[in-house]
Amino acid sequence: MEPAKRSAEDRTLLSEPHGGIRGTWQWTWVSVLALVVAGYAPPAWSLFAAGTWDVRDSILLVVSAVSLAASIVFVGMLRSGLGQATSSTRARIILFLLAAAPWALASATPVLSIEWGLIPWTAASLIAVDLPARRRWWWLGGALLALVLIRVVVAACTGTNLGQMWPLSTTIVSVLFPTLVIILPLAMVFQMWLWQVVISLDAAKSERAELARTQERLRFASDLHTIQGHHLQVIALKTELAERVLSRDPDKAATLIHETQDLAREALEDTRRLVRGYRAVSFAVEAENAAAVLDAAGIRMTIDLAADPPPELDHLLGSLLREAMTNIIRHSAARQVTITLKTDEAGSIALGIGNDGVPERPRGADGTGIVSLTEQYRAAGGTLTAATDNGRFLLRGILPQTAGVT
Missing domain, CATH: 1.20.5.1930 (Single alpha-helices involved in coiled-coils or other helix-helix interfaces)
Structure with missing residues (x-):
């Protein structure tokens, strides 16, 4: 029993990210969303800091808000990861056109500064995330060239001279603008690449x-x-x-x-x-095998074998443990499993197996495996119960030490 305890303690050091794979996606989504907001913030700041407000400014604000909403929706489409082409070509075109609209509108009046180019650049960075690596940088280069051409063509059509085409509103923005131009595509690609690595590791486990x-x-x-x-x-x-x-x-x-x-x-x-x-495999060996399976699946296990059951009970105890492991792997999103084996007040052997990550109606609680084991435990003079408690699924089998071989 001692090796089982030591290996379980070692495995507790290998904790997965908080919240598991769902939590990892939530952190990735929040990080990319923060980058999107960072790209939209300087243009919005320049709009409100101008001190004047007219119909054109209202239109610009509405178009920018629509573009921001489209960017947020697009982030949700990237969940499958980097370079997987999870978004359609139509969605990419719509996103870029909606983002380029504020830039074109701002280019029509030289009073507004070039930080409005951050909006289409943010959208271009999002689209680059979902492209294969060999096409990603070509796309960013082409998007940058398109933004320059839009500024030049629109400004020329409105009579803006060359010196008025590229102003920045404030000193702070003059520092933020080149920084964000570099950071936005790199940071977004890195975040989604990291998410894809997590998916691959989870599949491998x-x-x-x-x-x-x-x-x-x-x-x-x-x-x-x-x-x-x-x-x-x-x-x-x-x-x-x-x-x-x-x-x-x-x-x-x-x-x-x-x-x-x-x-x-x-x-x-x-x-x-x-x-x-x-x-005839002892329960301690069964526990070691269960620990190996859970470790391979990336699930932490805490084990406490405080009782030493007679060999006659190893089969029933091992069968319950194997059935529980099968249900945990197949039917739950467990991150933590607890196994306890002890002697209760009546002198019977009590095996408890609990895990988190239980769906709303846990599968396996009323499956044929549990039903069959319940009958075997009853025939041996024991009991087997399955229940949920505060998001955990609990299996508890109790056998008298005098139970015979079933």
Whole structure:
């Protein structure tokens, strides 16, 4: 039991990000949203700091607000990560055109400064996040060139001279503008790249957990095939031979039939020994195997084996633990699992398994596995209960120490 405790303590140091993969996306979304707001803030500041207000300013404010809403919606479309083309080409075009509209409107009057170019540049940075790496920087270069051309063409059409095309409203903005031009695409790409890494790691952990279960099934299948395959092949040959000699040598056929019966009984006994050996794994070893599966799935486990159950109970206790692990991996978003094994006031062995990440109606609580185990525990004189409590799913199995093998 001591190795199980030590390994569980070591695993508690490998805590995943707060809130798991959902929490990671929330932090990513908030970070990218903050960058979007940072891109829209200087133009809005220059608009309100101008000291005058007319119809054109109101139109500019409304168009900018629509563009900001479109950017926020687009951030939600990027959840699948970097370079996955999760957004449509139409969505990208609409986003960029909505963002370029305030820039074109601001370019029509030289009184307004060039920080309005941050709005389409923010949108271009968002679009770049969802492009493959080889196209991303070409897109940003093309977007920058398009913004310059929009400013030049609109300003020229309105009679603005060259010296009036590129003013900045304040000294503070003159520092923020080049900083944001550089930071916005780099920071957005980094945030979404990090999110994609988290998705990949989570998928790898799930695959490792499934691989561990598959390897155990293959091991048992290999052992069963080794035993059954040999016996069944010999039985088939002997029965064929008995059939051939039955008419001309009945005594020989009877001898072969008796040998076949002995082989069948031997095969049955070997199979029983194999199953008993598979079942006879101690609960401490079962706990170690469960810890390995949970660790592969990125789930922390706290284990307390305070009781030493008799070997007769290992099968029922191990079956409950394996069923619980299967339900946790398949049907929950658990981040923490607690396993306790102790002796209760009546002297019975009590196994408790709890996990968080429970859906609104936890699957597996009334599945066939739990129902079957409940019947087995009842037949052994014990009880098995499943319940939810404050967002946790709790399995509790109680067995008297005198319970026989089921």
